[in-house]
Amino acid sequence: MDSSDILKEINKQLVRVTNNEAIVLSKQSTAGEIPEWDSLTHIQLIVELEKCFKIKFKSTEISNWKNTGDIIQSIQSKIKC
Amino acid sequence: MKDFNSLQQNLKKDFSGLKKIKLAVVADSSTQFLVQAIKGYGFDQAVNFEIYEAGYNQIDLQIFNKTSALYQFTPEYIIIFQSVEKLKNKFQKSELKSRGSFADSHIQYVEKLCDTISESLQTKIIYLNFYELSDGVYGNYSNKTEESFLFQLRKINYLLMHIATKISNLFIGDMSLLQARFGRQFNYDPKMYVNADIVFSIDFLPYAAKSISDIILSTSGYFKKCLILDLDNTLWGGIIGEDGIEAIQLGDLGIGKAFSELQLWIKQLKNRGIILAVCSKNEEHIAKEPFEKHPEMILRLNDIAIFTANWNDKAENIKHIQQSLNIGLDSIVFLDDDPVERNRTRTFLPGLTVPELPSDPAEYLEYLTALNLFETASVSAEDTNRTQLYVDDVKRKTEAKNFTDENSFLATLEMKSSIKAFDKFTIPRVAQLTQRSNQFNLRTVRYSEAQIEEITYSDNFFSFVFTLEDKYGNSGLVSAIILKKQNNETAFIDTWIMSCRVFMRGLENFALNNVVTSARKKGIKKITGEYIPTEKNNIVKNFFLKMGFENQNGIWALDTTKYVEKVNFIQAVQ
Structure with missing residues (x-):
């Protein structure tokens, strides 16, 4: 799965948990730019991503994410292995 | 069960015109999700839960201060939710010599919370009991020593039941029972706890919301009073009109155990005050035969308040039963193994509860008990005779x-x-x-x-x-x-x-x-x-x-x- 597919999936899940269909993510997007993307929806997003990619994030990596691109990298590293 | 995200979708819907119930949530962990789940679940039950969510970790602050926002809100229900994780921390920081009485002190504290609330508010209190959790210190030996966390934890859950029998406005939300059903891995997400201090997992929230809502609805007057039963392949295996009384499956015959245990459960409901009725497409005398003669039948004719076996439309028959009993359709549950009949009765009788029975009868009982259809707010001595009261009434109406x-x-x-x-x-x-x-x-x-x-x-x-x-x-x-x-x-x-x-x-x-x-x-x-x-x-x-x-x-x-x-x-x- 390449990074643009993962980005699409993240976008889809974020739309779902925020109920805002207007959200369009890029790799540079950060939570700060999207008002609905608060700490609670972030938690929900993580749970949804774990479910749909069948992976588990570590708390340590979650706290290191700076933007959407970091999330994509985390996911890619897990699907590969 | 709808997932959490679907319940969240409900929050945007129009709550106007729904019955309003005011409730407050006080907790020692983050409850934003739980509050959303309760509110969203309420929408599907046609209830507008107006919820006051106390600030994070403000149980004492809100309850012991009579001028707090909690008291100003005058809730009809207060949900008190203390997490087992916080309880464990408290236990582990307590002095060794006081651990043997940890449960007793906690219960005294809960009683004090209830007393304080009840001094100033006419409200019902829902206290969520604790998930079972070992702190991994004693292993199985926890069961043999009063100083272990598990010992004190289980004692608290037991004592909560005990004080609930004494404090009439105290109800226990049984999270421990839900954990027994789903397991800790489903109920709890360590990441959510560590990062956001949320102790219920996303997937578990709808079940917690249902459990809490069940208590609120039943104590607000919404509960089931009557169970209407189909017969063939619902109450026994096989078709009485074709197989005959010797061949229907009950007890040791075939998969009869599934039906016998279902009947045993239904009998308990009857003794608790649920009125039983039969609605079956059958010849009446043939349908009644097992109730009169089959040695393995647990339900007998005198357990059934109204027995309807004919070839009329079932929706009509149920309507007739409802009118004879003079109760609301929304207080009736109808059990039928036939999906066509289920759909039909659901369509023609809005409000009627028709569980989507699994296709395998072996799963009937597990499925039905998990639905928790028969939550009750009280029991009285009269309940055991309730069916008889309705039977008398039917006689009276015939005479009239x-x-x-x-x-x-x-x-x-x-x-x-x-x-x-x-x-x-x-x-x-x-x-x-x-x-x-x-x-x-x-x-x-x-x-x-x-x-x-x-x-x-x-x-x-x-x-x-x-x-x-x-x-x-x-x-x-x-x-x-x-x-x-x-x-x-x-x-x-x-x-x-x-x-x-x-x-x-x-x-x-x-x-x-x-x-x-x-x-x-x-x-x-x-x-x-x-x-x-x-x-x-x-x-x-x-x-x-x-x-x-x-x-x-x-x-x-x-x-x-x-x-x-x-x-x-x-x-x-x-």
Whole structure:
């Protein structure tokens, strides 16, 4: 799965948990730019991503994410292995 | 069960017009998600939960400070949620020598919370019990030492049940039971706990919300009263009309165990006060045969209040059962193995609960018990006889058809009633009546036992209970009236309720005669009243007019000095 597919999936899940269909993510997007993307929806997003990619994030990596691109990298590293 | 995200979608929907219930959530962990789940779940139950969410970790601050926002909100329900994770931390930081009494001190604390709340608020308290959790210190040996966390934790859960039997406005939300069903891995997400202090996992939230909502709805008067049963492949395996009584599967035959255990469960429900009825496409005498003769049948004919076996449309038959019992469709559950019948009855009878039974009968019982359809708010001694009461009533109605004139029918019933003020023996049943009665209920105020007790011993209230007995049977305590003294000469009808089983018997006439007589003795010259309409109490819409009250600027009033006794056919007895 390449990074643009993962980005699409993240976008889809974020739309779902925020109920805002207007959200369009890029790799540079950060939570700060999207008002609905608060700490609670972030938690929900993580749970949804774990479910749909069948992976588990570590708390340590979650706290290191700076933007959407970091999330994509985390996911890619897990699907590969 | 809908997932959390679907419940969240509900939050955007239109809640106007839904029944409003005010509740407060106080917790020692983050509860934003839980609150959303409860609110969203409520929408699907046609309830608008207006929720006050206390700030994070503010249990003591909100409850012990009587000027807090919690008290200003005047909730009808307070949900207190202490997490097992916080409890464990508290335990592990406590002194070794005090650990043996950890549970006792915690329970004292919970009692203090309840007492403090109840001093100032007329509210029901829902305390969530604890998930079971080992702290991994003693292993299985935890069971052998009082100083272990697990020992104290289980003791707390046990003692919570114990104090709930004593504190009538305290209800326990059984999270421990839900954990037994789903397991900790499902209920709890360590990442959510560590990052956001949320102790219920996203997937578990809808189940927690349902459990809490079940308590709220049942204590607000929404609960099931009747279970209607299909027969073939629902109550036994096979088809009685084709296989015959020897070949239907029950007990040791074939997969009979599934059906026997289902029947055993249904029998327990009947003993708890759920009315049973049968609705089956069958020849009546063939359908009744197993109930009369099959040695492995657990349900017998006298367990069934109404037995309908014919070839008519089932929706029609259910409608008939509902009307005979005089209860709401929304208080009835219908069990049928046939998906076509289920869909049909669901479509034609909105409000009826029709569980989507699994296709394998082995799964029936697990599936049904997990739905928790029969949550109740109270139990009373009368519950075990409830079916008999309805059976008597059906006889009465059959007899009534032979009379063209209602009064001459009533005169043949030989009715007797005893009148008393509330006392300690009648308090539970009166509270139950206020919770159960939807139709003949002028103001639909729901009272807990504690509140009824207060009314019983207050000088500001006059209370009356009425029993009713006739030649067909004893209906027990069927009506209650609460008058609130407004001044020395005026009393207001705070509550007037009557069980739907005794409508059309003239008991209200008899009751008013007695109320007026008693009021006169106390110097009350004027009795006032109010009708608060609900979806279900249309039957008493014109009650005051019919009983001779005068409308004085929106308030109904009766002059006791000019009251003319109402005709009735009931004899007062001790």
